[in-house]
Amino acid sequence: AAPLSAVAARAAAPDPNIVPVPDWTKTLGVGVNNNPYGVPSKFEKDVVRREVEWLTASRESSVSFTPLYALDGVITPNGLCFVRHHGGEAEIDPDKYRFMIHGLVDKPLVFTLDDIKRMPGRVNRAYFLECAANSGMEWRGAQLNGCQFTHGMIHNVFYTGVPLRAFLDAAGVKTSAKWVLAEGADASVMTRSIPLHKALDDCLVAFAMNGEALRPEQGYPVRLVVPGWEGNMWVKWLRRLEVGDQPWAQREETAKYTDLLADGRSRRYTFIMDAKSVVTSPSPQAPLKHKGPNVLSGIAWSGRGTIKRVDVSLDGGRNWTTARIEGPAMPMAMTRFYLDFDWDGRELLVQSRAMDETGYVQPSKAELRKVRGENSIYHNNGIQTWLVHGNGETENVEVG
Amino acid sequence: AAPLSAVAARAAAPDPNIVPVPDWTKTLGVGVNNNPYGVPSKFEKDVVRREVEWLTASRESSVSFTPLYALDGVITPNGLCFVRHHGGEAEIDPDKYRFMIHGLVDKPLVFTLDDIKRMPGRVNRAYFLECAANSGMEWRGAQLNGCQFTHGMIHNVFYTGVPLRAFLDAAGVKTSAKWVLAEGADASVMTRSIPLHKALDDCLVAFAMNGEALRPEQGYPVRLVVPGWEGNMWVKWLRRLEVGDQPWAQREETAKYTDLLADGRSRRYTFIMDAKSVVTSPSPQAPLKHKGPNVLSGIAWSGRGTIKRVDVSLDGGRNWTTARIEGPAMPMAMTRFYLDFDWDGRELLVQSRAMDETGYVQPSKAELRKVRGENSIYHNNGIQTWLVHGNGETENVEVG
Amino acid sequence: ELAPAAQKGEAGKKAQAKAEKGKAQQAVNAAAPAAAATAVKVAALGRPALAEEIAAWDIDVRPDGQGLPEGKGSVKEGEEVFLEQCAACHGEFGEGAGRWPVLAGGAGTLKSERPEKTIGSFWPDASTAYDYIHRAMPFGNGQSLTADQTYAIVAYLLNLNDVVKDDFVLSKENFAKVKLPNQPNFFDDDRETTEKAFWNANPCMKNCTGEVKVISRARILDVTPDGEQKGNLE
Amino acid sequence: ELAPAAQKGEAGKKAQAKAEKGKAQQAVNAAAPAAAATAVKVAALGRPALAEEIAAWDIDVRPDGQGLPEGKGSVKEGEEVFLEQCAACHGEFGEGAGRWPVLAGGAGTLKSERPEKTIGSFWPDASTAYDYIHRAMPFGNGQSLTADQTYAIVAYLLNLNDVVKDDFVLSKENFAKVKLPNQPNFFDDDRETTEKAFWNANPCMKNCTGEVKVISRARILDVTPDGEQKGNLE
Numbered sequence A, B: 001a002a003p004l005s006a007v008a009a010r011a012a013a014p015d016p017n018i019v020p021v022p023d024w025t026k027t028l029g030v031g032v033n034n035n036p037y038g039v040p041s042k043f044e045k046d047v048v049r050r051e052v053e054w055l056t057a058s059r060e061s062s063v064s065f066t067p068l069y070a071l072d073g074v075i076t077p078n079g080l081c082f083v084r085h086h087g088g089e090a091e092i093d094p095d096k097y098r099f100m101i102h103g104l105v106d107k108p109l110v111f112t113l114d115d116i117k118r119m120p121g122r123v124n125r126a127y128f129l130e131c132a133a134n135s136g137m138e139w140r141g142a143q144l145n146g147c148q149f150t151h152g153m154i155h156n157v158f159y160t161g162v163p164l165r166a167f168l169d170a171a172g173v174k175t176s177a178k179w180v181l182a183e184g185a186d187a188s189v190m191t192r193s194i195p196l197h198k199a200l201d202d203c204l205v206a207f208a209m210n211g212e213a214l215r216p217e218q219g220y221p222v223r224l225v226v227p228g229w230e231g232n233m234w235v236k237w238l239r240r241l242e243v244g245d246q247p248w249a250q251r252e253e254t255a256k257y258t259d260l261l262a263d264g265r266s267r268r269y270t271f272i273m274d275a276k277s278v279v280t281s282p283s284p285q286a287p288l289k290h291k292g293p294n295v296l297s298g299i300a301w302s303g304r305g306t307i308k309r310v311d312v313s314l315d316g317g318r319n320w321t322t323a324r325i326e327g328p329a330m331p332m333a334m335t336r337f338y339l340d341f342d343w344d345g346r347e348l349l350v351q352s353r354a355m356d357e358t359g360y361v362q363p364s365k366a367e368l369r370k371v372r373g374e375n376s377i378y379h380n381n382g383i384q385t386w387l388v389h390g391n392g393e394t395e396n397v398e399v400g
Numbered sequence C, D: 001e002l003a004p005a006a007q008k009g010e011a012g013k014k015a016q017a018k019a020e021k022g023k024a025q026q027a028v029n030a031a032a033p034a035a036a037a038t039a040v041k042v043a044a045l046g047r048p049a050l051a052e053e054i055a056a057w058d059i060d061v062r063p064d065g066q067g068l069p070e071g072k073g074s075v076k077e078g079e080e081v082f083l084e085q086c087a088a089c090h091g092e093f094g095e096g097a098g099r100w101p102v103l104a105g106g107a108g109t110l111k112s113e114r115p116e117k118t119i120g121s122f123w124p125d126a127s128t129a130y131d132y133i134h135r136a137m138p139f140g141n142g143q144s145l146t147a148d149q150t151y152a153i154v155a156y157l158l159n160l161n162d163v164v165k166d167d168f169v170l171s172k173e174n175f176a177k178v179k180l181p182n183q184p185n186f187f188d189d190d191r192e193t194t195e196k197a198f199w200n201a202n203p204c205m206k207n208c209t210g211e212v213k214v215i216s217r218a219r220i221l222d223v224t225p226d227g228e229q230k231g232n233l234e
Ligand code: HEC
Pocket: A057, A058, A061, A085, A086, A087, A188, A251, A255, A256, C082, C085, C086, C087, C088, C089, C090, C100, C101, C102, C103, C117, C118, C119, C129, C132, C133, C137, C138, C139, C153, D001
């Protein structure tokens, strides 16, 4: 076992990684355009999206999770944004892409991708996208040993796009309109009903993410952005918007994405993602490796606005310390927090608790179960606990 | 030729991309984890970094340029960040990585990568990195027909790292210290002298970019971040920091990165990158394709702080309109601007002019030549002109 | 060193010298004044959608019957199509094969520890079954069923769920009469009222709980892919 | 549907039931109070660097001679090594082969249209040649030259640049005496003074120029890779 002292030991002999000079300093590396489109270091090959195969019957209707434990900062790299499909990944020729708007409008219209890119009012905004089923496997107790699996259905991306409002204005919305239906061009022909007020407020028709074209698995060439609301509504491969006077009761808003409570009743139209957070390091896939100084790193987000504060507990929720929010804290965007701490090797029960600008405080799992039971599947924003053992190994546990 | 009317024509027959329903809506696409680390759509295969082969004798000491014309928003995707090496791309095993700090310090120290990640005070910041030689080929007149080549030695990334100051504090800087030397572990063993005040101010020892580990071609596992200052100083594969009382007159700060003026004298230590901007669309690689509404998109940045205003001219600098800054305008970070405009097919001479928070106004090329001549190579921040022809084709030109 | 293209410079210089001055002149004179160039007419983008185009994509069906096509189908006919095209995944009686979804049964389970949420036990609207089956089933071959086939399959599934009798024939006309039993148990989002307690300006910071016990451990359940990475204390 | 792992749930439930309560108890009691956990000693990270380690990496040479190793080398010796290891790229007389860098000549060209910037015509400090050649040359095999070889090559390059005579022997001791001719022509960044005119709170917005002419066109020079993409007006 390592000594408890946090001071690094004096090296007895020169470090073989310093003397002699390493090979990479003595021979030329590959040229500047070895990869015209760059890829991560081979030493990072484990930092990938992962599936949980027992979750669904088919890989075309499944999910692969963001490796949150290995990421830092505020942006999710495009190649690591979690993926959830219901009919596989549509591969759309951008020249053949069309977007139709019709229903309760004065002029039903068809737009090409070029048309969308020519619309005035283009904006750039960072938003988190969280699947309402994120942490859904954890309602009945700790199940999956890694924040990639417990919390990896979230990503945070800078979108470039045009306010959906511009398209509604172009078509001319009739006064009787109250809802819109967004529809994808993939094999699931994904649909969701969205209240007109949200569509007119801050939704985007986005064609770029983190600076480049949308990725195919994120809806290339065009997806809907529905800030702060559950990810399933952010229709990918957007082909159609119908304006109507009532919701459509589509499968994804009735059979799914409704929240069954303990009394057998079900809450529907639970669009907003409540404030939530998770410590990404330490976590089961990112155990503590050293005593002494350590940096606890985590993410927090809220569908109701900006994260104002994150508290961290190292003793299972008995005592809390306010963490340092680092980097931009933008409304409805993932926010990074850190706690610098000194570890003497004692077991820890690590938790984080997010607060947003509306004063909402992320509840404990017990508090959440008390009002919702264990059968909601969706919207599990309860406080996560990681048990850090004396040897640094970290487990997903629940405390009570 | 297209009619001048900006109103789209009524389709005579149903669009074959709508009726019948496209194949991608009728058959399942690939599964959710087809690419555990995702890649762009095959339809975006031309959006890559490009070299200009005649520029240098060897591809290990060369540059490949960011395809700015195809990008939007404020972030540069990691795979498309321009690359400049002097000895190829070092491929470093993170477990064997070491960072040494010595010289005029109380305690010379060696850090592992884990040590760096355990340092308190980790931060997340977005900064542009511009090579001082960006636009260097354009001093004597319009040369390269595309903003990828004229302006593509810039990228903008969110870094995660530790203030360099923390390492200097740990080692204990002696009172006689005035400069530091940063050195890379690549085959060029790249070195630059940096004033101590900058090192103590806002420099970062960074290990992540845009949320994930640094890319190999950007210095994996650790690079220096020197906000607002010329890119060559942002030493990649950082292995060593020596503290001293004078600059080292290294090759990159004497033979190179000094600015030869018309009178034969040379300006040195020109670290700050002056305010600059360029219209990325339209541009030679992104011609106008339609009359009627269009979105002009561009980027602006300044090493002296935040971009406060960008003006756009469509008539070669005679008249200017203030563009819309869109998305976050962060200090020493790339800032996006747009101008929504209606094009009737007349020839345009497109320019943009950046202003920063210090009141610095990006000069015209003529103004710049007047004070510097044509032999500086570095720090060409003159206003760029694109000539848009009546058929939409766009050329790099200079006006006088 | 990134110097100007010296080797091509001479040719370039010459070419520049004879640069078409007339053309440049024109470019300048013709340039749109900045003011005019920024007057954008939004109405200019997009083109009118044709009725046939809307019809090709407007496949949704609402609870009030909007979107239902002409057609009809019996439980018996539905059983036939279902056995051919659906049963392999969903079971002959909608009981689900392997991990594929269960479509029938589950009545009375919604308050239990393991609710079985099917069309009969959970779904609020029969229109959703019509919409979804025509839209996305059979999995990988969506929009291949005719209207009559879809009516028939929905009739069969309603029958499996004890909502309609064995001799029932579903049609556009009688669709509105079909009511699913769990419909009354849905209510709209009320979290801001019922979960008001989660808004709290001063959450507890010190000695917030009594004794804290680990009550559940993912490691013991052991369903995580790849197992887990071990700690590596140095 | 992403439901809890029902198929493994039973085993899990049982396992949880017997979750080691003793261990959990310990975890809680032993948890560091948050206050203590945040007291970080910065000094704790990093370990002292050994003298041999510093020596292995501290290869820089400064204009004042700091960093120069013991050793010496003559122009003649330098010529030999240079012809063997350098001339293939840089030419026998430092004149450069193909596009590889020129190392000698260029005197008097700095004000001309095509300045030739070499060690002799441009570089301010001879120490830079020592530092860089030992650090990074021969290209792809840096740090392979001995101190004597490096002194000799620098002597040879100084000689090619007419800075030292043919019989010169460069050494640690006489290094400080070598002065490069262009040294006095370097001055520190003064843009905030000399380019003060670029700060301007109210840049011109209307009718700022007279007639605007295209005076230079990249297309005519035609040195762009891949040629260019054509416009595609519809
Ligand atoms: C190859 C397997 C397969 C076949 C064949 C198939 N399905 Fe499905 N079915 C699925 C999958 C997978 C899902 C879930 C898709 C998802 O969640 O994205 C599903 C979902 C459904 C649902 C929704 C279940 C729920 O609870 O939300 C219904 C209803 C359904 N299928 C009906 C049918 C009918 C009717 C047919 C035949 C016409 C059919 N299926 C054929 C695989 C299949």
